[in-house]
Amino acid sequence: MHELSITKKIIEMIEKECSKNNIKKPDKIHAEIGELTTYKKEPIKYYFDILKKENHLLKKADIDMKIINGKIKCKDCKKENHIKEKYLILCPECGSGNIDILDGEDIRLKQIEGE
């Protein structure tokens, strides 16, 4: 249920971009999903495959979703690192919990392949 609304949003964006760029037959959609979001790639793909059946434009399209790892910057020692343990967000260099999240919090539509 949770991923249904975001999948609809992704499809809405694909439709908008295809219409703007005159793509009539998209066949591969590339998207990124941050590991720190509350969304998972499998249910998005699941809903995409259901919704595309009802969608003339996307009938033949597949979606490929790449996971983006969480990246942090420590406000104390200033070093940047990938998160080792997903929700134990401490700086691996100095152990500080005083951090900024740089990456892994977004879902992005990256590329549309088609003609």
Place this chain on the structure above:
Amino acid sequence: MSEKLDIDKSVLSENDKTAYKISEELKENKILAVNVMGSPGSGKTTFIEKISDFFNPEEIFVIQGDLESDVDKKRMEKKGIDAYQINTHGGCHLNADMIKNSLENIDLKSKNFLFIENVGNLVCPAGIRIGQHLNVVVSSTTEGSDKPKKYPVIFLNSDLVLISKYDLSDVVDFNENKYLKDIRNIKNSVKILKISKNDKKSIKECAEFINKKRRNLFNDAE
């Protein structure tokens, strides 16, 4: 011939843009928006009822999010508080558009605080911006001390964690040390307060914290 069209646009950004507009509109009216999240039955509505005793009922308003019914709206109205009920009919969290539509029904003049009670859920509301200035998680002792470890995202996104039903900790064997350690590992900077609905002092502390946040947001000396 097949071509590759580069897009690189955020899917969450449309919601975020609306959320940003809401947040700014509320700021212009000097209203602090508080997103109250937590499991069903954690005590979100009771918290809002109790904290309202430390404010003038006319300066606050509440948006209630539930799958169905207007039970919570009625509870607020009983206390003389303006309230608007959103029914998501199955949707597991509120989004910025829902808040935008609700605000059209509310007169913002004379208000200082907006409490948005999100749909009871410890997972989905966590990452969705709805124009709030403050994220509060109500997490009760009766749910168990393993909740931060099991549902970290919501704690990661919180500014204030309220350990509610604190007067029941002994009865339910709430392991406070473990709970606090797990939260600190997720987000060291988060403020944690212990509350019980009949302990006025504990609720007053929350009201003071929220009041201070509002003053800081608006650099208000009042």
